[in-house]
Amino acid sequence: xxxxxxxxxxxxxxxxxxxxxxxxxxxxxxxxxxxxxxxxxxxxxxxxxxxxxxxxxxxxxxxxxxxxxxxxxxxxxxxxxxxxxxxxxxxxxxxxxxx
Amino acid sequence: xxxxxxxxxxxxxxxxxxxxxxxxxxxxxxxxxxxxxxxxxxxxxxxxxxxxxxxxxxxxxxxxxxxxxxxxxxxxxxxxxxxxxxxxxxxxxxxxxxxxxxxxxxxxxxxxxxxxxxxxxxxxxxxxxxxxxxxxxxxxxxxxxxxxxxxxxxxxxxxxxxxxxxxxxxxxxxxxxxxxxxxxxxxxxxxxxxxxxxxxxxxxxxxxxxxxxxxxxxxxxxxxxxxxxxxxxxxxxxxxxxxxxxxxxxxxxxxxxxxxxxxxxxxxxxxxxxxxxxxxxxxxxxxxxxxxxxxxxxxxxxxxxxxxxxxxxxxxxxxxxxxxxxxxxxxxxxxxxxxxxxxxxxxxxxxxxxxxxxxxxxxxxxxxxxxxxxxxxxxxxxxxxxxxxxxxxxxxxxxxxxxxxxxxxxxxxxxxxxxxxxxxxxxxxxxxxxxxxxxxxxxxxxxxxxxxx
Numbered sequence: 001x002x003x004x005x006x007x008x009x010x011x012x013x014x015x016x017x018x019x020x021x022x023x024x025x026x027x028x029x030x031x032x033x034x035x036x037x038x039x040x041x042x043x044x045x046x047x048x049x050x051x052x053x054x055x056x057x058x059x060x061x062x063x064x065x066x067x068x069x070x071x072x073x074x075x076x077x078x079x080x081x082x083x084x085x086x087x088x089x090x091x092x093x094x095x096x097x098x099x
Numbered sequence: 100x101x102x103x104x105x106x107x108x109x110x111x112x113x114x115x116x117x118x119x120x121x122x123x124x125x126x127x128x129x130x131x132x133x134x135x136x137x138x139x140x141x142x143x144x145x146x147x148x149x150x151x152x153x154x155x156x157x158x159x160x161x162x163x164x165x166x167x168x169x170x171x172x173x174x175x176x177x178x179x180x181x182x183x184x185x186x187x188x189x190x191x192x193x194x195x196x197x198x199x200x201x202x203x204x205x206x207x208x209x210x211x212x213x214x215x216x217x218x219x220x221x222x223x224x225x226x227x228x229x230x231x232x233x234x235x236x237x238x239x240x241x242x243x244x245x246x247x248x249x250x251x252x253x254x255x256x257x258x259x260x261x262x263x264x265x266x267x268x269x270x271x272x273x274x275x276x277x278x279x280x281x282x283x284x285x286x287x288x289x290x291x292x293x294x295x296x297x298x299x300x301x302x303x304x305x306x307x308x309x310x311x312x313x314x315x316x317x318x319x320x321x322x323x324x325x326x327x328x329x330x331x332x333x334x335x336x337x338x339x340x341x342x343x344x345x346x347x348x349x350x351x352x353x354x355x356x357x358x359x360x361x362x363x364x365x366x367x368x369x370x371x372x373x374x375x376x377x378x379x380x381x382x383x384x385x386x387x388x389x390x391x392x393x394x395x396x397x398x399x400x401x402x403x404x405x406x407x408x409x410x411x412x413x414x415x416x417x418x419x420x421x422x423x424x425x426x427x428x429x430x431x432x433x434x435x436x437x438x439x440x441x442x443x444x445x446x447x448x449x450x451x452x453x454x455x456x457x458x459x460x461x462x463x464x465x466x467x468x469x470x471x472x473x474x475x476x477x478x479x480x481x482x483x484x485x486x487x488x489x490x491x492x493x494x495x496x497x498x499x500x501x502x503x504x505x506x507x508x509x510x511x512x513x514x515x516x517x518x519x520x521x522x523x524x525x526x527x528x529x530x531x532x533x534x535x536x537x538x539x540x541x542x543x544x545x546x547x548x549x550x551x552x
Binding site for chain 2: 011013014
């Protein structure tokens with residue numbers, strides 16, 4: 001049973017090594033924290049003048065966060081642009097499950 | 100007795116066979132986002148089956164009465180009612196779009212001729228009343244049959260309106276709207292066994308509501324830290340105990356479950372029981388916490404057990420034993436060596452649900468490639484089946500599927516690299532008393548039944 005467990009560990013660790021090789025900037029903290037931030041992200045963000053000012057102030061001091069697994073960080077750290085906004089939803093129609 | 104039939108194993112073999120019954124939804128390859136099914140739930144009798152989708156719509160199917168003229172046809176589910184439950188909203192204060200996607204549907208136990216269900220999106224829970232109208236009053240004094248008001252002076256005689264039969268009309272109306280109680284995304288709702296209250300849970304809080312009262316809700320769990328930088332886990336699911344109206348559980352992103360007793364304190368931040376499986380620290384990896392996150396928790400009908408679903412397995416816990424689960428069933432262990440790509444394409448964050456059969460002898464959950472898994476707890480057998488239009492001849496038996504993990508691929512096996520990760524079965528439901536299951540495969544709803552012997 002011990003050997004079975006150990007064999008189970010190796011694939012996971014190998015996968016982690018693969019991921020770190022692709023994204024060297026991946027945080028040292030376990031994947032849980034990135035996951036939490038992703039979870040709490042409250043939906044699509046639109047232009048907000050408060051965030052814009054905050055982001056401008058912050059950016060004077062530090063670099064823009066890179067894209068990759070860290071994308072979709074919560075607000076205040078980057079400036080949303082009109083190009084990045086999704087299209088507005090189409091009008092509502094009956095579900096195709098009906099008939 | 101549900102699911103116990105004559106020594107057959109619910110996970111296939113011997114005298115038990117799952118067969119295709121029906122499929123609902125469009126056939127075309129191009130799936131509109133709004134059509135993606137996001138909730139599936141049988142009502143307490145199993146006569147009604149509700150689905151919710153990303154477009155905020157609810158469709159309710161009703162089981163037809165069994166036809167004596169066609170003894171081999173089990174009652175089929177046909178459309179009973181459909182309505183727009185939630186619409187997209189915009190939170191102007193936070194500049195956020197609120198999706199209309201239905202996250203959960205829960206039926207209330209039936210108390211009169213009408214049916215009631217709760218449906219929720221990320222922010223707002225609604226109580227819907229679905230009622231039938233098959234009679235209409237005729238012979239009003241003050242208005243014509245077409246509804247035009249009559250001139251009162253022209254009314255020379257009084258008559259009593261009489262009820263006449265009409266074509267059945269099913270109406271859905273929102274009776275209560277429970278809004279503005281959740282800062283974070285609602286992931287669960289659960290009706291209490293007292294039939295008066297229900298809970299709603301978001302990432303950081305659990306609220307208790309009275310079904311009659313919409314302007315107030317009582318916060319019973321709050322795990323938000325004073326400093327958000329200290330946040331280490333979120334609430335992923337919550338459910339009331341099926342019989343003890345003071346007991347509920349909530350699961351976390353760290354793979355733990357807390358059982359709370361509302362009699363012991365008003366604010367249930369401190370749990371009564373804490374369920375966690377010990378982890379081998381030497382096996383820890385970057386993915387450990389993510390794959391341990393519980394995506395669903397369900398009490399057994401008996402109330403003695405609960406089941407949790409994490410990314411790779413389903414675990415059954417005895418409520419009297421907090422130290423470890425009594426059963427662990429591997430859903431798709433072969434994905435452990437694919438975690439890197441599953442993290443990159445976000446599949447590792449997919450939230451699968453799980454369900455019990457009526458007698459708690461079997462459990463079911465979904466996987467990828469439109470596969471779903473069933474585990475028979477008595478015989479310890481399990482089976483992988485597929486929801487596919489290729490197996491959709493009426494009453495066609497479903498053939499067990501097998502994933503090949505390495506080495507030589509046998510005929511009829513599918514290799515891990517050929518699995519379609521866009522075809523996810525996140526939502527499944529089991530009829531409360533019979534061997535009928537509903538499986539949501541993206542935009543299609545499949546219904547499978549056991550073979551009528």
